[in-house]
Amino acid sequence: MLAHQRDEPGRLTYRDGADVQDGSVERFYFSSPDSWDRETTEVLERLADREPILDVGCGAGKHLLWWAERDVDAVGVDVSPYAVLTARERFEVRGIPERSGEDAERGLENVLVGDMAELPxxxxxxxAVHAVGTQLGLGGSLAGIRDLLAEFxxxxxxAGVAVVDNYDPTGLDEEFFGYRSDPRDGIAHRCFHLEFERERSDGSRExxxxRTLHFLLCSPARLRETTIGTPWRIRDVARADGTAHYRAVLEKQR
Incomplete structure (x- = not known):
């Protein structure tokens, strides 16, 4: 992300054994709102009514920028310091000021480095919490996902609201990149790692x-199971047409 932001050459790939998939940095992290599907924009608009918003796993900050340009109060968190630096540079380029007053005194910047299991x-x-990119699956198990929901x-x-997403295994097969089956209904796994290569100015290659990433894939029904023992209940589930990907809107039970 940072190399792309600074217009430096490089290539990101996802690898699962001999299987390789392009990382599509431009499409995943720097896409313009004009290219987003209607459901994405509707979710962002819906959460705007529940500001301040915490964007968990904000990456290069594309959703943060969308909110900031509409004067919606949102803070990003990402485990990668380089992703956070990328998002901060994009804020600076757009002329979006850093936080001041009480927020600055509390160390609450526009974008923070932090783990979603222990949010800073x-x-x-x-x-509201916005956690898309199927990162909820990094909980690794139903119990792990439940722990993440407890942290959210x-x-x-x-009156909190959370938006999360995942892939429904009932709509997937072995062709899905990184797919691993599971004997349980509505459960599967996805494993891969990232590789980044670029040429240095001296001609050498970097x-x-x-590390290998393990995502638990679960159906909406299984996700409902994980809300047991948490303050959350699933309000809505929206699926992209013809795909196994879905978004779930969770609301706190009153």
Whole structure:
């Protein structure tokens, strides 16, 4: 992301054994709102009514920028310092100022480095959590997803809303990149790692290999199971036409 932002040559790929897929940095992290599907924009608009918003796994900050340009209060968190630096540079290029006043005093910047399992923000500080990119699956198990939902509940107020997404395994097969089956109904797994290569100015090549990522894929019915023991209930589930991908809107039970 940072190399792309600074217009430096490089290539990102996803690898699962001999299978390779292009990382599509431009499409995944720098796409313009004009290319987004209607459902994406509707979700962002819906959450705008519940500001302040915490964008978990914000990447290069494309959704943060959308909200900022509409004067919606939103803060991003990403585990990657380079993703956070990318988002901050994009804010600077767009002329969006850093936070001031009480937010600055509390160390609450526009974009923060942090793990979604232990978010670096205060309890009850946000009206909504936005966590898309199927990162909820990084919980690795139904219990792990439940723990993440509990953390999202901690950082939101009593009327909190959360938007998460995943792939429904009942609509997938072995052709899906990184797919791993599971004997349980509505459960599967996805595993791959990222590789980045680029040429340095001296002509030598640089290569970085990330750790293997394990995503738990679960159906909406299984996701409902994970809300047991948390303050959340699923309000809506929306599916992209012809795909196994879905978004779920969760609301706190009153």
């Amino acid at each position: 923000v205060s309890t009850g500080a946000f009206g 509940a901690r950082v939101t107020d009593d 290569r970085a290999v990330g």
